Amino acid sequence: MSSATLFTDDPHDVQDGAPLLQRLSGIQPVKLLVIGCAIFILLALIAYPLALLIGYSVIDAQGNLTFDTFEKAFNRRGMWAATVNSTMLVGLVTAGACALGIPLAWIVARTDAPGKILVTLAAGISFVIPSFISVVSWIFLAAPNSGYLNKLAVEYLGFTQAPFNIMSFGGLVFIEIIGVYPLVFFAVSAALNNVDASNEQAARVLGAGRLRTTLTITLPLVRPAILSAVILVMLDALSSFGAPAAIGTMANFSVITTKIYDLLKFPPQFNYAAAVAMPIMVFTAVSLLIQKYAVRAENFRTLTGKATSDQITTLGRWRWVAAGFCIVVIFATAVLPIGALLLLSVLSSFGADITLSNLVTKHYALIFDPDFVARGSIINSLLLALATATVCAGLGLVLGWVVERVRFFGREAITFLVMIAYGFPSIAYAVGILMGYVNLFYGTLTLILIAYAGKLLPIAFVLVRNGIQQLSTDLEEAARISGAGWLRSVRDVTFPLVRGAVGIAWVLVFSLSLRELSMSAILSQADTQVMPTVVIQFIEDGAIELAAALSVVIVTVSLSILGLIRFFSRKKTAVVS
Amino acid sequence: MNFYSPATGIVPDAPVATAQPPRLELRDLRKRLGDTAAVNGIDLQVAPGESVVLLGPSGCGKTTTLRMVAGFLQPEGGEIHLDGTLASNASFALPPEKRRLGMVFQTYAVWPHKTVAENVGYGLVVAGGKRAEIDREVAAVLDLVQLGDLARRYPSELSGGQQQRVALARALATKPTLLLLDEPLSNLDASLRQEMRFELRALQKRIGITTLYVTHDQDEALVLADRVVVMNKGRIEQVGTPEEVYRTPASRFVGNFVGTANLLEGTVVTVDRAAGRVSVALYAGDIATARASAGWLATAAPGQHATLLLRPEDIRFDRPEKPDQQTGLDVRFVSAAFLGSRYELQLTANDTPLRVQSRTPGTFTDDRARLWFRPDSAWVVA
Incomplete structure (x- = not known):
């Protein structure tokens, strides 16, 4: 290198030329502060409780590493039965959701069956209704003896005894299936729509028949979507709490999540709770790893598009069989539950004949009565949803920006941490939060806010990050x-341009906060009840009509707030890529 | 490696001697991106009012250099000085907003949520100017880029060329001391791109703004530059006026990258240092006289290997009065294409491929012809 000879050879002797003041201005305090705070909050929300959870399960009171806790915890009475129940639940729900979701997706995406839009709508509704609310509906419909479908069957269809019993393990499986099959349905139908027609056309041109093409080309192409959905369904079933709690109490059985809940009742046994949560955590971690490495590696084809007419199978006579299947699904997963919920909430009492004179508004009156527990829970829920949505949207914006825009070694760590929180079972996470913050925030809404924010942050993070990803750094x-300056550029440019994504994140988090049950059940105290915990309380107390009325409030607020998404997703400006 | 034009041995328009500090000075600038040395020791000075173009293939480090000047990347070695003050080195980086620069991005980066006037006036608003004053300045700079009528529009309502002008206006509005342009024309269609080249050049001359321009398009570089900096693999291959880099390239790389190059290998027969020439026995046949840089001549000796560069338009069918060759180059016809303004001929001379641009299709006997170099056009690249 001789090119420097004309200029000064020593690069250091010119540094004096830069005044100290100017050199100090190279530091950007606001940026560092904001990013530092966001990362601190992230660690406090997610890393700290998780570390505690693991620590408690493997470290005894004397501070020694031990696996005794596991042994003792799982030797407790009923624990093995609960584990077996959980395993069976996961297996049956996954099989059922696939059996329902995959054919339905194929019918909707690739056939000429009538009423396809209704199926999609029903799946959407079914997805929005949390399982503990489904329980309310299905108690009304299929409780042994007093369920209205059972009455119908016995009185008019000649059954000698009630054919349905929702208050059973089978009933639980059914409710879980209709709650999670939309995951399979949406994933697979999106994947089917994304398979570029030319892939199939190429096989047809080479002489493969329609069936052979489906089996050798189409199905392998959507396999990653099925696999992803199956993993999500398994995790959902394993960590589900609402329906198992409601039904398990009445039918007298337990699953792992309800056992964890029992362990935290007074006197709370954190060590055991943490130890029992551990299998769920391990299963979750393994599933996420499978998802990351097996599924992602295979997920090499995502093309956009709609099924072309060439890809649509004409069903002929089978068209009406498919239609019948669709109608059954629509009724079982959306029409009946929603109808039952509305009806029950205005029925004078569960079991009364459905006549006009028996329709009353007293349950709603009680729900909104200032002296009754329900009204406080509505206010608490709304406050929490508001705060959670705002915290998550703000935090998601900063972290999304950091991950997309700053090059440093911790980027991947942030993503990893956030995604762990996503896959993490709520019930175990709540145990971690309880151990970490119970002394500081016992019996306050703040405690619940911390849990909600940590658990729902991933949703806001992913949405906002995608939004930022689409923005050119230029x-x-x-x-x-x-x-x-940095802050001003974020305020004037970044934020206005990702406002849509931030808005959608806010709305989704708000809506999900409203229906959160598993963490709320563990963290709420007498003064900090939220709507879902009160619904469960009503179910356990047998006040099923009140549970229905409050459920209607939850569903109504959720759906109307989700309606705001349309407002946010309307694009006002075109972004130059 | 010597980065000066070997032809003259000095930097043309050398700004070193002027009393004013250079607008921009890069000293031994270095930056690694991943495993590669994206910028591997760059020295450059840009004088006030000068237009310097960084030219090179993708991955040569030109954009990395520009982004370090802008302050988006921090160098790992060396220094960047703006107006004589340190702006970046390995341990310090003045943030971009404090550098008083203007920049036009490849993607335009016109903010879609702001009107044309808001885009252009943004820098002035940030600087805290008075409303009326800002409006006046915005109107003036919009007139400069002929967008006066579109002030109230949103970018999505503008064509690519118009967005480009908005980006330029925005960069100029704050009256920066240095304007950075990162392949600003590469997203425009071909005809508009040609038009904008000349317009940009005229604008630059008119307002006399110092510019650092990055492109991989050699034609663009030749039109826009006072000096062209040809870069390759993180280093500077040559700095010179457009004529110098085209006619007297410092290396094979420069010869090939700037324009089309015919490279003829041969052996030095005689060296005439006084006249700055050598005669070379070409492997393709014939003995030709060529100019060479002083640096190369200093060590040149008969029997040594040499490579001659000839531009396609410098090879002709007519024998000049005082040819630089003994017999003319004996070539064989391979193919010809008519390109409207000229014929593009593919020929071979003793297995060496040759590209020739000619106004006429040429006359070949038995597919053979004798070709002559335009006097003084042959140049030794190595």
């Missing part, structure tokens, strides 16, 4: 060059 850099 747009922000142009602001910097124009003289705007």
